[in-house]
Amino acid sequence: MITMKDIIMEGHPTLRQVAEPVDFPLSPELKERAQEMLTFLINSQDDEIAEQYGLRAGVGLAAPQINLNKQLFAVHIPDFDEDGNEIEPLLSTILFNPKIKSHSVQKIALKEGEGCLSVDREVPGLVPRPKKIRLEYQDIDGQKHELRLRDYEAIVCQHELDHLKGIMFYDHIDPLQPWVAKEDTELL
Numbered sequence: 001m002i003t004m005k006d007i008i009m010e011g012h013p014t015l016r017q018v019a020e021p022v023d024f025p026l027s028p029e030l031k032e033r034a035q036e037m038l039t040f041l042i043n044s045q046d047d048e049i050a051e052q053y054g055l056r057a058g059v060g061l062a063a064p065q066i067n068l069n070k071q072l073f074a075v076h077i078p079d080f081d082e083d084g085n086e087i088e089p090l091l092s093t094i095l096f097n098p099k100i101k102s103h104s105v106q107k108i109a110l111k112e113g114e115g116c117l118s119v120d121r122e123v124p125g126l127v128p129r130p131k132k133i134r135l136e137y138q139d140i141d142g143q144k145h146e147l148r149l150r151d152y153e154a155i156v157c158q159h160e161l162d163h164l165k166g167i168m169f170y171d172h173i174d175p176l177q178p179w180v181a182k183e184d185t186e187l188l
Ligand code: UDB
Pocket: 045, 056, 057, 058, 059, 060, 061, 062, 065, 078, 114, 115, 116, 117, 118, 155, 156, 159, 160, 163
């Protein structure tokens, strides 16, 4: 089971490396580890399990964050109905060898800024990212897929894709005017 002690923190050199492509078929070990990454996210969003193991509620986890220099990440983005009850997740999957095929010019940023499971401090500032992306990736069986994402789902996937390239969210923050949005950037 993956817990916080498996997650490496900023300053660890792996977080600044470019991850290697994954070969198919997956080794049984890598398949198991990938599934554990998604299970970590699901567990971390379960209040009881999260409290028991001291997990931060995560929506995405990239392989380099568990010191595995490979091109894969897991996402588990919850959805809620009008009464605030949790319904089917918006997106819950593991993506292998993901690539952005195209992206919008229009940008979006979370109005509160971003955080990271590998960063134990608040880094204030907007992180502008393309509002829409078209992603190509392989699933756990090596089958190719395309995903069109926008808004929050696009933000999460781009945050995780950045980890595969050694990029941290704060690399995108303007150090002089961290909270100033350009006119092409919408706030979410
Ligand atoms: C997160 N969690 O997982 F809308 F159930 C962040 C942390 C850093 C605060 C843990 C998060 O946004 N939680 C969340 C949001 C919801 C509903 C819910 C939980 N990440 C992932 C990460 O660090 N991956 O490498 C940071 C996010 C910042 C913007 C996108 C990903």
